[in-house]
Amino acid sequence: MTEMTTAKAPAASALSVAQMLHLMRMEVDNAKLHGYAICCLMIGLDEFQTQAEREARRWLMPAIFSELKAITFQQHIRGLGLTREHFILAVFPHIGVKQATELSEELLAKARELELPGITGGTPVTISVGVGHNSHPRSDELETLIEDAETGLNLARSGGGDRWMQWRTVEDELEDIRGELDEQIREMRELGPGEESDAVASWGHALVRKIVDAFAVVEPSASLNQVRSDVLAIVSSEVDRWRDLATIRQLSEREKTIDLLERRITKLTGSLDQTESELKRIASLKAIDTGISSIYSTVQGLLDGEDNTEAKREMLKDIFEANLALRQ
Amino acid sequence: MTTSKNTDMDPTAEPEEAAIAPETQPREVATIEQRAAAAGERGAAAVADAIEQGEDAEKAVGVLYLGIDLGTSRTSVSASNGQRETIASYVGYPKDAVSQKLLKKRVLFGQEALDKRLALNFFRPLEHGVLKSSEEGTPEYEDNLRAAKDLISEVIRRAKPRKDELIYAVIGVPAQVSINNKQAVLDAARESVDSVMLCSEPFSVAYGLDMLDDVLVIDIGAGTTDLCRMHGTMPEDADQITITFAGDYIDNKLAEYIRETYPEAQFSIEMIRKIKERYASVADEVDKVVVDLPVNGKPTSFDLTDGLRAACQTIVGPMVDGLSTLVSTFDPEFQDRLKNRVLLAGGGSQIKGLDLAIEREMATRLGGGKVMRCEEPMYGGAGGALKVAHDMPAEFWEKLK
Structure with a gap:
């Protein structure tokens, strides 16, 4: 645990979230204009589901943010970052893919060492890191970089956490696997007579x-x-x-x-x-609600035994005719 | 590294929880066997398959009725699957893609939208109970129409419909809304339901309570107060009056009072609305209403007892004016009965002592009268619309698809 972690949580910055995002966007635009590398990291805590853990998040996120600052400070890396309750978002200009992954590895290791008295209760803290990088041709906007980093974070979490993941790499690997599979199938088909x-x-x-x-x-x-x-x-x-x-x-x-x-x-x-x-x-995690069944399987309508059945029938007919006239 | 820390983006509390099943529940086509018998051989096979698939797939198709009270301030829905929801009629869209990424939503509704309105293009799409716009075709009209569509989609989503069900909805609109506005509401709803009808809000309240004969309904909303005379047939234009002395009018009056009496106090109309919803009263004896409002950033206590009561009292006179008109133009033989069956509904009916204040005013101007309160003012309109939807014959729904 570094000195930064043991220090008190960082004070609120003078910059608002919108201002910080504006700076990040400018940096990404500059990277696109001048052709230098830039990476985006999205960092989240793993398996924080219970109420107590959610409370702990408020303390742990600043601690992890401090660790990130300490690591980047030691390596003379300049960057922009902001913390939210559920994630940390950071952008580092002039950082290649390799350096970004090394940074992620280092942060993962530092997070494992974190233990805040009375909060983690001896349970090791693990984080997941999603990496977005403009080395991919489609990732040259801030929005796309954040999207890549977020998808990477989700993949890292679904893979068990305590790891980093670069979505575009996964996507490329998937493409490679598909290509290789197609090649093999073609080779087999091409095997002719001896x-x-x-x-x-x-x-x-x-x-x-x-x-x-x-x-x-x-x-x-x-x-x-x-x-x-x-x-x-x-x-x-x-x-x-x-x-x-x-x-x-x-x-x-x-x-x-x-x-x-x-x-x-x-x-x-x-x-x-x-x-x-x-x-x-x-x-599918985003759309699992299948709804609640109605108590009716068929269209109902007015029952004959009700009070004022005839009057109601006339009223319903009037409503229908008014709506029909409205359509026409 | 430059830092920014902001933790005010927590999701806010959702609106009121779902409550009891609608009044129409007892007429369920109850058992699977009955359904199979009713549906014939093909239906029986489908039901048998459904049984094999377990509880979740209890039926292959169904009919979900929705009653929607599309209000200026709140929109409520009651559904035939037991769901009931109310959301504040606010819609917000993230101002840019990054805000959307941070908020993790394309569109926000209700209190959540209100709380995060600084990061949103914020809409309250309804005004005086209908679509807010200067004129059709303008950007403002299009924006409000889009917001209204999204609001209706959201209340329908909160009713938790199954994807394989037909959705038939009845939407309550103010009694004297224009044809153009009705068309706009229909356009907004049609994208989310299979068939939709509009009906007058006070009528749906009366229908839901089965009070169809010699009743005078006063539905007090945020934008309008609707008065409707029920006499055993469908109310006509002459039976309905819509006035704008409603919740928003009280808010503006109270705001005026504070500005005049305590010019140093800082407030927004949302703060005024919350004060009204908590303390509104026209009763003679009430506890003091002392609220904290900022003065140059420092919370300071102000006594709003008289101002709030006076603001609430301003709607009583115009309401009794409307009542008088509807009573005096009614068949003289039944005027007494009508005066003694005045039904208060809508969110505004929750003002303490309002029934007694109206009775007093009626005694002076009409020689007496009796006022009743709707038991569930928030769901009176939606519940009634649900009952209308349930009772509507199948062929009517089919023709309006």
Whole structure:
């Protein structure tokens, strides 16, 4: 725990949230204009669900913010940051992806050391960090960077917390996996008939033709014809055997390749499914309310036994006609 | 590192919690067997499938009735799934994408919108019970229409409809609202429901309480007070009067009083509204109303007892004027009965001693009268509209889809 953490919580700044965001936006715009790197970190506490933990958040967030300040101060990193109850948002210009991830790692380690008496009760504090960076072509606005960092934070939390995650990297990995899977499937489809056995057959035909040509220059006789037939029969038989052996060898090799490819496909498909289901799970967290059923399954209408049924029926008809007239 | 710390963005308390089921509940098509029998062979199969799918999928489709009281100050909804909600009629949109990111919402409603209005493009889309606008087609009109649409969508969302249900809604509007404004409310609602009808607010209050004969309903809202004479048939224009002596009028009167009497006091109309909602009274004997208002940043106590009572009293006279008109133009044989069945409804009816004050004024000008209070002023309009929706025949709903 650094000195910064043990010190009292930071005093409220003279800058409002809107002013701070304005400064961040200017910095991101400058980075876009002058082509330098800029990263955005969104930091949140893990598993703070109970009332007591929510109370603790008020103390822990400033402490983590202090740790972040201490780390950046030691490394001479300049940045802009603001704390909210549920997250810390920070923007660091001239910081590459590697440095941003190292910063995140360091902050994760510092957070694990945090222990505020009477608040965490000995339970280690863990945080998750989402990283957004303008190295990705689509992340050159403050809004997009914050969005990337937030998605990264959600992914890091859903992955168990105590980790950093860069959403665009995950997205790129997903794309890579998809591409690799497509490549493997295409390769498997392209595996045609055996080339080696074809080569053996072609060589065999050439050999037979040479033998026939060699016998053609000699004066034909019955014994010579017999010898030629025997030689051709032996050569043909050997060529067939070689061809069978080549085919068997080739089939065996292909079976090995197919087995290897199939295993890779299974692995990649599993990985892809897992990632996609995780993304779906995160997306579904925002819309889980399925509603409450009405007590009616059919349209009701006025019951005959009611008081003033006729008067009510007339009134309802009047309301309907007034609304119909309004539509027309 | 430059820092900024701000913790005033906590979500605020939600409006009043859902309460009892609507009055129309007893007529449920109760059992699965009955549903199956009613729906025939195909329906029975669907119900059987639903049983297999468990409690959540108890039925494949259903009909959700909604009664909505679209008010200037508050919008209430009662639904046939037992949900009841009220939200303040405020809508706010984050001023920019970053505010949206921080607020984590595209649009905010009710008290939450009010609390965070500095970061929002803030709307109170209704005025005098109808869409606030100078004229149709102007940016102000379009903005308010969009806000009204979102407000209606939000109250419907808070009624927790299932996606597979038909939604039939009846919306209460002030008695004498113009056709253009009715059209605007219909436009706003149509995006969120399968079929919608409008009906007069005081009528829906009376219908909900089954008081359809010889009753004079006074529905006191924030923007308007509606007076409606019920005589066993659908009230016509001559049976209804809408006046603007309502909640907002009291707020302005009280604000004027404070400005004149305590010019050093600083306040906003929202602060005035809260004071009124807490202490409003026209009773002869009341506890002192002493509230803290800032003076140059320092909270200072002010006695508003007389000012608040006088402000509340200002609506009594115009209301009895309206009552007198409706009574005096009624069949002389039934005027006495009408005078003795005056029903107070709406949020404004919660002013302490208002019933007695009206009775006193009626005694002077009409020779007597009896005033009753609606038991649930906040949900009188929405509950009545729900009952209208329930009783409306299926073919009417179909024709208005």
